[in-house]
Amino acid sequence: MTPPSPAALDALKAALGPDGWTDDPALIAPSLTEWRGRWTGHTPLMLIPRSTDEVARAVAVCAEHGVAITPQGGGTGLVGGQIPQGEVLLSLKKMRAVRDLSPLDDALTVEAGVTLLEAQEAATAAGRVFPLSLAAEGSATIGGVISTNAGGVAVLRYGMMRDLVLGIEAVMADGRVFNGLKRLRKDNTGYDLKQLLIGAEGTLGVVTAATLKLFPIQRDRATAMVGLASARDAIELLARAKAHSGGGVEAFELMKRLGLALALKHIPDTREPLDTTPPWYVLIEIASAEPGGAGAAMERLLASAFDDGLITDAALAQSDAQRAALWRLREEQSAALKPEGGGWKHDVSVPVSRIADFLDEADTALQRFHLGVRISAFGHVGDGNLHYDVLRPEGEDPAAFIARWEQGSRIVHDIVARFEGSISAEHGLGRLKTEEARRYKSDVEIEMMRAVRAALDPQRIMNPGVLF
Known part of the structure; x- marks a missing residue:
């Protein structure tokens, strides 16, 4: 890859003004290393646009000069897709506006730099819930979780990010803006273009805003940690949990004893969740709009599972603090492995x-x-x-x-x-x-993906080191 020319860098600086970029190594450094330390990158310039218009101006300059771009959200990705290797770094961290919230449409429109936690809080303030939840939600941004099609712990009930986006605004590789911020549940007028951008890892355009799907708040919630003799028993327990809750299972998280033991070893203020130390654990959460509904379903499930020998031990959270303690053991699994x-x-x-x-x-x-x-x-x-x-x-x-x-x-x-x-x-x-994925993708799949990319980014300036 050819480094950006001085003329291209000057044009980018002029397009965004003095507050829209930095080439200070100390300011850029935190954005150049992946959380686990596996990836460290470099860039001649970090762009920090404050609006979709500024993103569009920057991308148009890059297209004119053939400058490659790596878009970045919260920097929480674990596969190096957000780390530039000489490309211009385009950070969306200043695009933080909540543009619209419509409870009647169950829709929330936010800019790409809004964190997942902030989107959840905005929904809750309006009496709704945005259900995507993951350990890095305080740092992960909406643009980032869209670009990677994040899942999290509630996929079982609500689906991946792909299922939770109603509309997208994005700057395409030539600097034009795709304005697809719709609140519609049904639009059968051709290709669903937003889906091309979800999971594309910034290769087809820069997501600048999105309209998210909201849901009613489930007022009743029951959380339990159970012990099992095998992972096979966990699969049977999952089927039973679905049946007992009538589809109310929001999370069903499996953990091997080793991971939980390392969380107890490395994460402060954690404690054994059960009286025994079984080889496998499952964290179950059931939610219901009906008062007492979740607790009743959980009690039926645990009683049935004990009777049939599917579980060997269980602890039912009796307070929000106990629920948080159980969840912490699951959410800190990755952090607990790092010191090893x-x-x-x-x-x-x-x-x-x-x-x-x-x-x-x-x-x-x-x-x-x-x-x-x-x-x-x-x-x-x-x-x-x-x-x-x-x-x-x-x-x-x-x-x-x-x-x-x-x-x-x-x-x-x-x-x-x-x-x-x-x-x-x-x-x-x-x-x-x-590169590893090439072994498992068919020639037809790779050719189709390349054709889409060539049509939307013929110069291959958008995150060029990622995908096919």
Whole structure:
């Protein structure tokens, strides 16, 4: 990639004015490193537009000069897609407006730099809920979670980000603005163009605003942590939870004992959730609009599961503080693994019915490949998404273990493919998995994706190191 010329950089600075850019290394540095430290980038210039018009002017200059762009939201991505490698960095962090909120339409329109937590709070203030929730919601931005099609813990009931967006505004690769900020539930007039931009990781355009789908607040909520003998029992428990709640299950989060033990070890102010230490845990949350409905459904579920030997222990949250403590054990799983060093991390999905089979086969294959590895599997069982993390044997050199990441991950991904799964369930491909994905995508899929990209970004200036 050719670095931007001095003339191009001068034109970008002039387009945004003195407050719309920085080339100060100290100010740019926090935006150049991925959370886990795997990716560190560089850029000659960080653009900080304050409006869609300024984004459009900047992208138009880049198109005129052939300058590559890496858009960035909250910087919480884990596959390196938001880290520039010489491209101009386009940060949406100053685009923070809530443009419109219509409770009657169950719709909220916000700019791309609004955090996920801020969108949730705006919805709640209007007596509604925006249900997408994930551990990084205080930092992750709406533009970022759209670009990666984030999932989170409530996918089972509400779907991925793709299911929660009614309309999108975006600046295309030539600087023109696509104004698709609709509040419609039904529009059957051709291609659903917003869906091209959801999950595109900034390769087809820069998302600048979105209209989000809101839902009624569920006033009654029951949360429980249960212990199980196997992941296979968890799949049966999920089916039973759906039946007992009439579709009210909002979260069903699986955790292996190792991950929970590491959370207790590394995360302050955590405690054992159960009296026993079973090999598997599930965090279940049921919600209902009917007073007492969620609690009654949870009690029926736990009683039935105990009677049939599906669960071995359980703790039902009796307060908001207890609920938060249980959730903290799940949400801090990734942070708890970080101090262990030397991990091979995987964000994969398989059909829900095959989760236990995948875990059995992958665990066995990896122990054959590298004796003594420690495996922490956790994730959203309701949608088949597992964070399958392989940790070095205790005492082994982290660098030596990391050197085998590619080979170990290939074993995991080949098993995922045999189970008709995906090597990226909710984090995207980014720089980390783009080349790896070529092994599992058909020629037809890759050609179709390339055709779309060539039509919308013929110069390939939009996040050029990502996707096909």
